[in-house]
Amino acid sequence: MLYxxxxxxxxxxxxxxxxxxxxxxxxxxxxxxxxxxxxxxxxYLATVLCLNLSGVVLAEVARIWLFMLPFPVxxxxxxxxxxxxxxxxxxxxxxxxxxxxFILVYKLRLTMIVLPAMLx
Numbered sequence: 262m263l264y265x266x267x268x269x270x271x272x273x274x275x276x277x278x279x280x281x282x283x284x285x286x287x288x289x290x291x292x293x294x295x296x297x298x299x300x301x302x303x304x305y306l307a308t309v310l311c312l313n314l315s316g317v318v319l320a321e322v323a324r325i326w327l328f329m330l331p332f333p334v335x336x337x338x339x340x341x342x343x344x345x346x347x348x349x350x351x352x353x354x355x356x357x358x359x360x361x362x363f364i365l366v367y368k369l370r371l372t373m374i375v376l377p378a379m380l381x
Contacts, residue, residue, distance in 0.1 A: 269272065269309070269322045274330060278334070279333075284340060
């Protein structure tokens with residue numbers, strides 16, 4: 262079941278976006294729980310946890326749970342915005358470059374696995 266989290270968060274979101282989202286949650290958990298927005302976040306995290314622990318879906322989680330991938334993006338965007346104000350554009354450009362490299366490597370990995378299988 263731990264693979265579901267890996268597949269959903271690391272593969273689906275991408276490691277850089279997952280890291281930014283996690284970092285934002287850990288730094289701002291207290292203030293998030295005092296806002297009205299917290300219901301969406303709590304519902305999202307509870308849904309992901311319930312889907313994972315139920316064991317209903319054990320394969321291709323990133324594809325099947327695709328409808329839930331946009332929810333972490335606004336929280337990650339807040340973190341990126343704060344980072345832009347605090348440190349400037351260089352760090353954000355590094356994160357975007359890392360996300361791009363992650364997508365590129367993942368796509369190449371899939372191509373190397375799927376393409377030879379299709380040719381045989």
